[in-house]
Amino acid sequence: MQRKALALLSGGLDSTLAVKVMLEQGIAVEALNFTSPFCTCTGKNAGCKSEAVRVAGEFGIPIKVLHKGAKYLDIIRNPRHGYGKGMNPCIDCRIYLLRKAKEYMTTCGADFVITGEVLGQRPMSQRRDTLRVIERESGLEGLLLRPLSAKHFPPTIPEQEGWVDREKLLAIQGRSRKEQMQLADDLDVKNYPCPAGGCLLTELSFVSKVRDMFDHSDQVNLRDCRLLKVGRHFRVGPQTKVLIGRNEADNQLLEGAMQDGEVALRWNEGGSPLGVVTGEVDEHLMQTAARILLRYTKAEPGRDCAIKLLRNGGEELRQITNDFTEADIEGFRI
Template identity: 80%
Template structure:
């Protein structure tokens, strides 16, 4: 009987090799790829999602794309196993993904799950002790096979039952990618991306933006976190945030992100980025946001300026004094 594996496929080298090793043994594989508002992929390229899709197409295997969802935001806010150097809940994240994989296991018709994890490669989530915790708390004990480091662990059920030939699995460990690159040559795996982090939660500079959303949101939603990658962010009120585009691409993204009751605003008399006021919209908050916006234009300092404001399709003009210098803006900056 031919066996099937469900693979967590990011499109990076390790997960790609894990899939290839299984295919070489005649194991049927279906890929599972997760998207997140914290992925460093750009909206234009779809980044790692497109890499995973490319690999799946190249290998001729089906792939299912899943969004991590709002329940993942709660994991980020309160991870049981804590954070890494920034706000990255790496251990809890792996448990979350593998629990989702377990839920999908029966529907996919797969017998076990594989990942591209390598013992000792990542300091938080790929230590021997944390790998055991991840396996246990995901509910996949015995059914989670890590082909690249399999020989460093006790045989899994697929190995014990002879579904997978353990002798053809690997014993890679550590942070160097030399063995993976050599294996890629041997298995004719090409065009893989360079190793990179891929998660904004590992970036210390990004933490303040994430904490700000958690602190000022009555209800969490994915859109607020997706927009953390777009524009300059300013907290102008307890339930109000101003976003200022940094280029035309961001202006367009902000324009398309507007929801009912939110305001878009721009300086009328010259080149200007687009500003968006999210949350509670009042004239007082608009005035502060418009003053911040004018700091990123060529408007004359100290002069009154006309600012066009559009809310739900209704347009009006505000007269705003351009009197904010950098020291006045900094308290608002997130």
């Protein structure tokens, strides 16, 4: 009877190799990929959904793509096991994903779960003690196999039962990727992306936006999280934020993401970025937002300018003085 593994596949080198090692042993594999608004992957550094789907296609295995979902935001706000260097709840994140994997095992008929985790590679979530915690709290004790570091741990049920040949598993540890790259050559794994993806929650410049979002809202949603990566952000009131596009792509994303009650701002006399005011809006806050917007146009300092306001399908003009200095703006910048 052929056994089946459910693989957490990011599309990065480690998880790709873990899948390949299983396939080499004749194990059927189905992949599970999780997407997040906090992933750093881009077109040039494609790690997430697109790269995982590509890898699954090359290996000829099915893949299910899931979003981490709104409940994941609660984990970020209050992680049981704390944060890493930023607001990255790495241990809680792994537990959350593996619990989802355990639920999906029943659906896909998998016998066990595999990951590309490597002992000692990540300082928070891949220490020996935290790997044990993750396995225990995910409910996958004995059924979580880490093929790249398996020989550093007691045999799992798949090894004990002979579903997997332990002698063909690896004993990789540490932060160097030399062994993985050599293994990729040995297994003829080509065109793999950067060795590891990234999480914006580890980047301190981004964390300030996340912290501001949580500090000023009890009802954070996934759209708000996605917009953290778009444009410049300014806090003009306890419940009011202004987002200003950096380029036309940002402008289009902001415009497309607007919700009822939010206001778009543009300088009416020339090309300019789009500004979007979210949260509570009143006349004073609107004027502050418009004055910030004018600093990113070619409007002459000190002059009155026509600002076009777009909200709820209507349009109106306001005369706003372009009198904010760069120092004024910095007082609002997130």
